[in-house]
Amino acid sequence: xxxxxxxxxxxxxEARRPIQGVTVLRMTRGKRTQxxxxxxxxxxxxxxxxxxxxxxxxxxxxxRVFSVAGNPETAAxxxxxxxxxxxLAVVASxxxxxxxxxxxxxxxxxxxxxxxxxxxxxxxNILWRCDVDPSQLRCPIxxxxxxxxxxxxxxxxxxxxxxxxKCNWSLESYxxxxxxxxxxxxxxxxxxxxxxxxxxxxARDDCGVPTYFLQLxxxxxxxxxxxxxxxxxxxxxxxxxxxxxxxxxxDGEFDTELMRLSEGELISKxxxxxxxxxxxxxxxxxxxxxxxxxxxxxxxxxxxxxxRQLGWITPSAAERLxxxxxxxxxxxxxxxxxxxAML
Numbered sequence: 001x002x003x004x005x006x007x008x009x010x011x012x013x014e015a016r017r018p019i020q021g022v023t024v025l026r027m028t029r030g031k032r033t034q035x036x037x038x039x040x041x042x043x044x045x046x047x048x049x050x051x052x053x054x055x056x057x058x059x060x061x062x063x064r065v066f067s068v069a070g071n072p073e074t075a076a077x078x079x080x081x082x083x084x085x086x087x088l089a090v091v092a093s094x095x096x097x098x099x100x101x102x103x104x105x106x107x108x109x110x111x112x113x114x115x116x117x118x119x120x121x122x123x124x125n126i127l128w129r130c131d132v133d134p135s136q137l138r139c140p141i142x143x144x145x146x147x148x149x150x151x152x153x154x155x156x157x158x159x160x161x162x163x164x165x166k167c168n169w170s171l172e173s174y175x176x177x178x179x180x181x182x183x184x185x186x187x188x189x190x191x192x193x194x195x196x197x198x199x200x201x202x203a204r205d206d207c208g209v210p211t212y213f214l215q216l217x218x219x220x221x222x223x224x225x226x227x228x229x230x231x232x233x234x235x236x237x238x239x240x241x242x243x244x245x246x247x248x249x250x251d252g253e254f255d256t257e258l259m260r261l262s263e264g265e266l267i268s269k270x271x272x273x274x275x276x277x278x279x280x281x282x283x284x285x286x287x288x289x290x291x292x293x294x295x296x297x298x299x300x301x302x303x304x305x306x307x308r309q310l311g312w313i314t315p316s317a318a319e320r321l322x323x324x325x326x327x328x329x330x331x332x333x334x335x336x337x338x339x340x341a342m343l
Contacts, residue, residue, distance in 0.1 A: 037070040038305065038338040040291070040298040045331050052298035054274070054291040056306050056340055059220035061228050061284045063193075067310070067340040072217040076290045077203060079211055079271030081219065083156050084110045084226055084237050086209070088188040089181060090159045091233040095166040099129040106240035107247035109159035112270060114250035115142060115150035122247060123149050126158040130165045137161070138175050139207045153207035155247075160209070175208045182210055192225050193218055206272070216288045219277050223286030227267055227279025238281060241267050254300050254325060258307075261317040266307075274299045280312055287312075297334065300325040305336035 040052040055070025065072050087109045090096055096106065105126050113119040127134055137148040139157045148154055160174050160181050169180045176182065183197075189212065190197045201213035214222075226234050241248050245259035248269065255268040258278070267279045274291025276299045287306060291298040304326060308318045326334040 034071040035068055035341040036338055037292075038302050038336055040295075040301045041335045041337065042297075042328075043333050043335055049332075052291055052293055052295045054289055054298060054302040055216060056287065056289045056302060057216045057220050058285055058287050058310065058340065059217050059224055060286075061221065061224045061230070063217060063221045065217055065343055066285065067342045069306075069338055069340045070216075072220075073215050074290060075213055075215045076273070076275060077205075077211050077271075078214050078219055078222075078277075079205060079273060079275050080112045080153070081269045081271035081275050081277040081288075082189075082211055083112070083153075084241065084267070084269055085189055085192070085222055086156055086185050087159055087237055088233055089163050089184045091236050092188060093163050093166060093184065095130075095159075095163045096236070098166045099126075099162060101126060101129065101162070103240040104244050104247055105129075106237060107244035108155035110237060110241055110269065111155045111248045112152045112255075113155060113247065114253070115145060115152060115154075116250060119247060119250065120147070120149040120154070123154045123158045126155070126162055130162040132158075132161045132165055132171065136171050151207065153205075153209070156209065157207065175204075175210075177202055177210045185210075189222075192222055216290055219275070219288035220286040223267070223277045223279035223288065224284050225286070227281045227286060228284035229282050230284070238267055238279075241269075242281070252324075254303070254321075257324060258303075258313075258321065261320060262313055266312060270299070276300075276303050278303065278307070278312075297325075297328065301334040301336050305338075306340055309340055 038054045041048050042050045055074050057065055057072040058067045059065055108122045134149055137157050139148045139151040139153045141148050142151050163181050164171050164174055173179050174181050186197050202210040205211040229235055242259055242264040245256045249255040255270055258268045265281050270276050273294035276289040278287040289299055289302050304321050307313045
């Protein structure tokens with residue numbers, strides 16, 4: 001079978017029923033490429049206790065689908081997997097050079113961190129360099145914590161505030177989708193996917209920043225671009241993430257452990273509600289996964305299964321990841337069934 005070309009520019013946008021006064025758009029195509037989904041089973045002493053289902057797709061920078069499990073046109077909010085793309089605003093605007101931000105700073109801007117002292121201090125360092133008070137952060141204070149610096153999205157917010165400071169934009173309203181910093185992020189996203197900015201569907205993420213409703217093939221295409229090595233701005237972010245994986249998530253977290261084990265060959269960024277995006281550095285290929293019920297444990301199992309099948313990780317790395325993320329206790333483990341069909 002020939003490669004299925006998944007060009008975002010041929011999307012048809014159809015209006016659906018308004019929800020709470022907002023018109024929701026549906027992206028459709030005349031032809032669909034669909035295979036069996038992945039099934040992730042929770043086994044208790046070998047007996048199936050529950051099951052999750054996930055879809056996965058691998059694309060190149062042109063949006064062509066190379067392999068798929070499920071429907072590559074399934075759409076979901078990309079959530080925190082968008083953070084490296086949002087961080088493009090820091091690089092593209094000259095903010096990195098203006099405030100002499102380091103690779104470690106860029107890594108925490110791309111992160112969903114654990115709020116450790118080291119990570120929170122790194123976020124503070126960004127704000128200190130651009131002379132912005134931490135009180136300007138609009139991300140929530142996590143339950144049981146004392147400062148918004150400890151929120152897992154504080155790095156992203158600090159990066160946006162740094163761009164605002166450099167460009168003399170308002171620091172007060174940077175969460176608004178109409179704010180120049182959010183418009184800059186949208187322009188970078190639209191440029192990578194070759195879709196007009198007006199066609200994107202957005203909603204507020206839990207931290208208040210806009211996130212976008214994308215097809216899985218589009219998420220995979222973004223990570224293919226990110227990992228391709230063809231653009232200096234993207235390569236700058238990849239270098240930061242792979243050099244400081246402990247800043248991107250934290251010890252024991254999937255993104256950090258995968259990037260450590262792959263030794264710079266993969267970039268990985270999780271999103272909430274079962275989203276996981278991975279790019280193969282230097283190859284221009286991206287993998288996007290969405291677990292239908294949003295289960296975090298299921299996306300880890302699906303990702304390890306897909307990476308093993310694709311040959312993107314070594315057998316020893318796969319075993320170490322499986323031991324950490326699919327062996328849940330002495331009595332419980334995950335088992336993944338299904339394959340990515342090569343197109």
